[in-house]
Amino acid sequence: KNEVEQSPQNLTAQEGEFITINCSYSVGISALHWLQQHPGGGIVSLFMLSSGKKKHGRLIATINIQEKHSSLHITASHPRDSAVYICAVRSGSARQLTFGSGTQLTVLP
Amino acid sequence: GAGVSQSPSNKVTEKGKDVELRCDPISGHTALYWYRQSLGQGLEFLIYFQGNSAPDKSGLPSDRFSAERTGGSVSTLTIQRTQQEDSAVYLCASSSSVGGREYFGPGTRLTVT
Numbered sequence: 001k002n003e004v005e006q007s008p009q010n011l012t013a014q015e016g017e018f019i020t021i022n023c024s025y026s027v028g029i030s031a032l033h034w035l036q037q038h039p040g041g042g043i044v045s046l047f048m049l050s051s052g053k054k055k056h057g058r059l060i061a062t063i064n065i066q067e068k069h070s071s072l073h074i075t076a077s078h079p080r081d082s083a084v085y086i087c088a089v090r091s092g093s094a095r096q097l098t099f100g101s102g103t104q105l106t107v108l109p
Numbered sequence: 110g111a112g113v114s115q116s117p118s119n120k121v122t123e124k125g126k127d128v129e130l131r132c133d134p135i136s137g138h139t140a141l142y143w144y145r146q147s148l149g150q151g152l153e154f155l156i157y158f159q160g161n162s163a164p165d166k167s168g169l170p171s172d173r174f175s176a177e178r179t180g181g182s183v184s185t186l187t188i189q190r191t192q193q194e195d196s197a198v199y200l201c202a203s204s205s206s207v208g209g210r211e212y213f214g215p216g217t218r219l220t221v222t
Contacts, residue, residue: 030208043200043213086152090208095165096142096154097211 023087134203
C-alpha cells in the first residue's frame with residue numbers, strides 16, 4: 001500500500017463546476033503539500049499545510065490530521081485549471097517528500 | 110527573482126554513456142532536492158542536500174547515480190553507464206529551510222536510447 005493515496009486518478013469537469021480531489025496518507029506527517037503540474041512538466045507548489053484550512057483565490061486546501069486526510073477544492077473551475085494535481089507529505093523527521101500518484105484534471109469549456 | 114533553473118532541458122544519450130544534469134537553486138536556499146518522474150509514474154525522491162550536512166542519498170536507485178553540491182549552491186546529478194530504465198524527467202527543488210515550501214525547477218528530460 002502506498003503511503004499516499006489520491007482519488008480520483010482522473011477527473012473531467014465542466015467549466016464552473018466545484019471540484020474536490022482527495023488525499024489520504026498512512027504515516028505521521030509534519031506537513032502536506034499540494035502541487036500542480038501542467039503539461040510540459042513544470043511543478044508549482046500550491047499549498048503547504050499542517051492543520052486546518054488554507055485558501056488562495058479559487059483554491060482551498062483542508063487537512064484533518066486525526067483522519068490522515070486532505071482535500072483540495074477548486075471553486076468555479078476553468079479550463080486553465082486543467083493539470084495534474086499531486087499530494088505530497090513530509091513524514092515525521094524525513095526531509096524529503098513522498099508523493100501521491102496524482103490526479104489528472106480536465107476542465108472542459 | 111530567479112527561480113530554480115536546470116540544464117539541459119532535454120538530453121538524449123546512448124545506453125552506457127555517462128550524463129551530468131545541473132541544478133541552480135534559488136539564491137540563499139540551503140536545502141536542495143533531486144526527484145525523478147518516470148513515464149506514467151509518480152515522483153520519487155533521489156537525494157537531499159542541506160547546508161554543509163552530509164547528503165541524504167537514501168533514494169538513489171543504484172551506485173550508478175551520484176550527486177554533489179558545490180559551495181552550497183549548484184548541484185550536479187551524475188548517472189554513469191546509463192540504462193534505458195533511467196529515462197525520466199529529473200526534477201530539482203530548493204527550499205529556504207528544512208521542511209519548508211519547495212520550489213521546483215523545470216526539469217531535465219533524459220532519454221536513453
